[in-house]
Amino acid sequence: MTDPSLTPPTMSPALESPTLGTGPEEVTRASQEGKPSSLWGDARRQLVRSPVFMLSLLYLLVVTSMAVFPKLWTSQDPFNCSISQSRQPPTDGHPFGFNLLGCDYYAHAIYGARPSLSIAVVATGAVILIGGAIGLLSGFFGGWLDAILSRVTDIFLALPFLLGALVVLAMVSSRNIWTVAMVLTVLGWTVIARILRGSVIEARNLDYVQAARALGATNSRIMFKHILPNTLAPVVVYATIMLGSFVSAEATLTFLGVGLQPPSASWGVMINMHQQYFDTDPWLLLFPVGLLVGTVLSFILAGDALRDALDPKLQ
Structure with missing residues (x-):
């Protein structure tokens, strides 16, 4: 009679054959059905399912196409003006009517x-480069370098953004896209520097960084290969919101008379030129204001959706 204690336990069918269900097709299917292992993969899946993000992205794509390919949206020349058509209301073929100078207002809005x-875009890109470099160096090396860079950041952070831009642009003789973007960059890099500095300080003592250092990785490799890719999420979120803030800042400075100047086709110029006609011709303000508010709001909503998608605590 066989001792029951010596009888091997019965295995389930899944365990009897170690190779069952582990072929290439099954592995591929499992990887496709499983949750992505990276934070960015999770974020992409969540953003695709977010109607707020997708609607914001669609609106921004439309506005971007207007900026890059304006002739796709209108065949009118925004500077072909006739004073006899000044402030004519919207008509067939001219959905936004005519501005104060008799130019097609729809073409002005598109251009x-x-x-x-x-x-x-220029100001945000420059802010990321300058603020990112300062924040990365300050947070990684610490010590006297962190002290100096932090005090410089505090000095620029103490400057009032709008007042500083007004004063600087008032002293500039030629105000164009590059001068306005330069002023916004000089006054706007501080927050990015602080965000990245805090993220780098938190990440530099983590296990994977210590392991890379123990394996002989150089400081530059640790910064750009290990730390920077894992600290970019808050920077991307803030940069998205900053794009909307800079669109609004440009319109504000232009409205106050220190930004872009006529005859430049700009939403801020359109608002500045026609503010006094709101009582009689409100559409002269409503069209550019609507485009401006929609663009800024889309950037903000997209940034909020990115923040939620890239926050590991919400996954």
């Missing part, structure tokens, strides 16, 4: 997207 977005 006005380019300078606004150009300033925002």
